[in-house]
Amino acid sequence: MQVFGPPPLRDERSTVQGDVDGIAQGSREVGAGVCSHNSNSTRKTNGYIPLVQAQPPASDTDLLSLTPQASEARLRDWLTQRDEPGYRLEQMAARLWQRPVASWSDATELPVALRLALEQAFPLTRLELAAHQESTDGTEKFLWKLGDGEAIESVLIPEGRRRTLCISSQVGCALGCMFCATGRMGFRRNLSAAEIAGQVREIVLRRPHDKPTNVVFMGMGEPLLNWPAVATALTILNAPQGLGIGARHVTVSTVGILPALAELAQRTEQFRLAVSLHAPTSERRLDLMPIEKKYPLPDLLKALGQFERRITLEYVLIAGKNDAPEDADQLAKLALPLGALVNLLPLHPGGAPELTPSSRNTMMEFERRLKAKGVNAVLRKSRGLDISAACGQLRVEVEARGKVRTKEHAHIE
Numbered sequence: 001m002q003v004f005g006p007p008p009l010r011d012e013r014s015t016v017q018g019d020v021d022g023i024a025q026g027s028r029e030v031g032a033g034v035c036s037h038n039s040n041s042t043r044k045t046n047g048y049i050p051l052v053q054a055q056p057p058a059s060d061t062d063l064l065s066l067t068p069q070a071s072e073a074r075l076r077d078w079l080t081q082r083d084e085p086g087y088r089l090e091q092m093a094a095r096l097w098q099r100p101v102a103s104w105s106d107a108t109e110l111p112v113a114l115r116l117a118l119e120q121a122f123p124l125t126r127l128e129l130a131a132h133q134e135s136t137d138g139t140e141k142f143l144w145k146l147g148d149g150e151a152i153e154s155v156l157i158p159e160g161r162r163r164t165l166c167i168s169s170q171v172g173c174a175l176g177c178m179f180c181a182t183g184r185m186g187f188r189r190n191l192s193a194a195e196i197a198g199q200v201r202e203i204v205l206r207r208p209h210d211k212p213t214n215v216v217f218m219g220m221g222e223p224l225l226n227w228p229a230v231a232t233a234l235t236i237l238n239a240p241q242g243l244g245i246g247a248r249h250v251t252v253s254t255v256g257i258l259p260a261l262a263e264l265a266q267r268t269e270q271f272r273l274a275v276s277l278h279a280p281t282s283e284r285r286l287d288l289m290p291i292e293k294k295y296p297l298p299d300l301l302k303a304l305g306q307f308e309r310r311i312t313l314e315y316v317l318i319a320g321k322n323d324a325p326e327d328a329d330q331l332a333k334l335a336l337p338l339g340a341l342v343n344l345l346p347l348h349p350g351g352a353p354e355l356t357p358s359s360r361n362t363m364m365e366f367e368r369r370l371k372a373k374g375v376n377a378v379l380r381k382s383r384g385l386d387i388s389a390a391c392g393q394l395r396v397e398v399e400a401r402g403k404v405r406t407k408e409h410a411h412i413e
């Protein structure tokens with residue numbers, strides 16, 4: 001599955017970036033949207049990797065940014081201090097994720113005084129729906145406005161009994177992949193765990209019986225550059241006292257941030273991993289993805305070889321860049337020993353002017369060649385095209401620290 005996203009927003013605010021290998025990060029572009037897959041032809045990003053990441057507003061009263069275990073402990077202490085009966089704990093904890101409420105005042109099983117006190121002590125983080133679009137094929141896009149005025153997008157994709165929610169992990173992204181609109185936006189800030197898992201919570205709040213069955217971190221941002229919050233969000237998504245979504249139904253997509261990948265590999269839950277490869281050699285990958293400089297392909301492949309769970313390799317087909325027959329052959333050599341599934345994705349047409357999607361024939365030939373070598377490869381078809389067509393035109397004014405202009409946009413495979 002692939003979700004493509006919005007063209008970037010821009011304003012005058014600077015991104016918080018580090019300086020790697022002595023090269024200062026110069027981007028001053030910002031934006032919001034999901035799985036944004038246009039590119040920025042003007043920004044030179046090779047080798048720029050963020051060392052400093054802006055954090056979301058911190059709060060020790062944000063129960064939704066804690067693991068279910070930690071939030072229960074916090075609530076237990078609070079109840080004890082207030083001399084409330086212990087059985088209230090279960091009632092209150094269930095209202096965080098299992099039977100979520102928009103605000104404590106909706107938890108009508110609790111006495112009014114307790115609800116008021118909870119509202120004061122632990123206000124529940126909400127994502128405000130700023131825009132919503134539905135495709136004729138049932139795909140829905142949600143643009144959420146965050147507490148500080150930033151905006152992110154989630155996309156819900158129904159498929160038979162499955163309802164997959166594509167979620168964002170950061171506002172923008174610092175990694176500047178050539179073909180990606182989020183990269184073009186630059187980095188704004190990390191999302192908190194509440195804002196990450198909250199994207200699922202908001203869907204449940206809207207339609208309690210329509211909970212997403214699957215979650216993919218294929219929205220805006222690089223999840224492994226926001227590992228602490230993503231790690232907590234993974235626990236929330238999976239824990240029975242959280243959202244209770246099976247680990248095999250949760251996929252983290254990454255370009256391969258090796259230290260955090262090692263931490264993900266340590267997790268005992270069977271979360272799925274999708275790796276954005278997009279090129280079969282270091283040289284070609286560096287052309288498209290600046291991260292190649294920091295974590296080169298050979299090191300990434302070595303790490304993946306040690307990853308004991310099923311891996312998907314994502315590969316966007318770009319005319320003349322990575323779609324030659326010999327690219328397919330080289331890709332097969334990488335994918336086979338990993339036993340990886342290869343997801344072939346058409347390039348979103350809104351990319352950099354010099355990048356164009358491979359032709360249909362080239363894509364089919366690429367897939368055929370991989371399969372002929374025994375690789376489990378799938379050429380993805382588009383979904384939600386009607387809303388993606390429309391969303392290129394949709395603009396949502398979002399009040400931020402300044403005025404942020406959001407273009408909503410998504411293509412879905």
Ligand code: SAH
Binds near residue numbers: 180
């Ligand atoms: N940062 C993570 C997750 C978000 S991007 C990552 O890169 O994996 C989710 C997926 O969308 C990635 O595989 C990414 O490479 C892909 N993508 C980005 N831009 C695209 C485009 N223009 N066309 C098709 N896929 C794109």
Ligand code: SF4
Binds near residue numbers: 036173177182183222
């Ligand atoms: Fe886009 Fe690359 Fe960032 Fe993923 S890592 S969101 S593809 S810029």
